[in-house]
Amino acid sequence: MICYFLTFTAQGRPDTCMDGADLARLVGVLRATPGMTKALVFTPASAHDPYLNDGPCPPLILECYFADIEALEAAIAADGHFRMLAQADLMPSLAGATVTQQAMLARAFSVPDPVFRTAPGQLPCTYVVSYEGMAEDLNLWLSHYIAHHPPIMARFPGIREIEISTRIDWCSGLPWPRVAHMQRNKTVFDSPEALNAALNSPVRDEMRADFRNFPPFSGKNSHYPMTTLTVIP
Numbered sequence: 001m002i003c004y005f006l007t008f009t010a011q012g013r014p015d016t017c018m019d020g021a022d023l024a025r026l027v028g029v030l031r032a033t034p035g036m037t038k039a040l041v042f043t044p045a046s047a048h049d050p051y052l053n054d055g056p057c058p059p060l061i062l063e064c065y066f067a068d069i070e071a072l073e074a075a076i077a078a079d080g081h082f083r084m085l086a087q088a089d090l091m092p093s094l095a096g097a098t099v100t101q102q103a104m105l106a107r108a109f110s111v112p113d114p115v116f117r118t119a120p121g122q123l124p125c126t127y128v129v130s131y132e133g134m135a136e137d138l139n140l141w142l143s144h145y146i147a148h149h150p151p152i153m154a155r156f157p158g159i160r161e162i163e164i165s166t167r168i169d170w171c172s173g174l175p176w177p178r179v180a181h182m183q184r185n186k187t188v189f190d191s192p193e194a195l196n197a198a199l200n201s202p203v204r205d206e207m208r209a210d211f212r213n214f215p216p217f218s219g220k221n222s223h224y225p226m227t228t229l230t231v232i233p
Contacts, residue, residue, distance in 0.1 A: 001067070002065070002104075003064065003165055004063070004065075004066070004102070005061065005100075005102045005104065006060075006061070006064075008059055008060040008094050008099050009059075010058075010059055010097045016093075016097065017093065018060050019093040022090070022092065022094065026041065026091060027041070029084050033075055034071075034074070035067070035074060036233055037065045037066060038064075038230060038231065038232050039064040039231040040062070040064075041060070041230075042058075042062070042224075042226035043057075043060060044224070044225075048199065048200065049199045049204070049223060050204065051204065054222045054224060057225065057226060059097065060091075060094060060097075061226060069103075069170065072170070076103075077171075077173045078174070083173075083174065099176040099177075100177050100178070101174060101176045101178055101179070102167075103168055104166060106165045107163065107164045107165070108161070108163050109150040109153070109162040109163070111159050111161065113160070114160050114161065115160070118190045122190075122191055123227045124160065124189060124190055124228045125189050125191055125227055126186045126187070126189075126226050127187045127224070128224045128226050129184065129222065129223050131184070132179070132221065133217055134219060135215055135216065135218075136215065141182070141217055144213075145164070145183065146164060148210055150164065152203060152206050152207055156201065157197060157203070158194040159187055161188035162187055163186050164185040165185065167180060167182060182217070182219075188228065192225060
């Protein structure tokens, strides 16, 4: 599956958040996107990681899925549907935010119990992770990560989804800067409380031990707990 990330960052303004009217307009645009299979709208949540604190979450991350690269590139062409996301009046509560874009290949991994049990009126919670730099040997890095890390993630209590996204080449006519993170991944839980329980379980210690075995890489890696709204066209 092809996925497309838009990340909205408000440097120096940690209290920036998207209001309800902006969210409604955004969802309306996403639901009308030709060729998109689903979109995930990530907004800040709260959880305690005993090993990491990467500061305030971005006020908004979008992950939009397409069946193939042609459908994605049609949506993000200069005259494509996603040009509406660049209109200043769509989300004025995020005015001044820095926006970056990246298309990737998403890999899903199995978990023991993928059935969500999110309480009525609540949304699932995702731990959104990105590796923004580069490995000395990207093939070695990805081979190690994909072989070793998901089996540990799958042992998190209450985990519902695992996904790892890797780089591809892609064309865009949209105005935002392009980034080339070597990898992004996510683990998804029923709620922020469930994510917090997983992060404070012994499995998190196993994850950290495996991190120390990663092949050499440089650059920032970030981890953010995000409430997750799924939008289906």
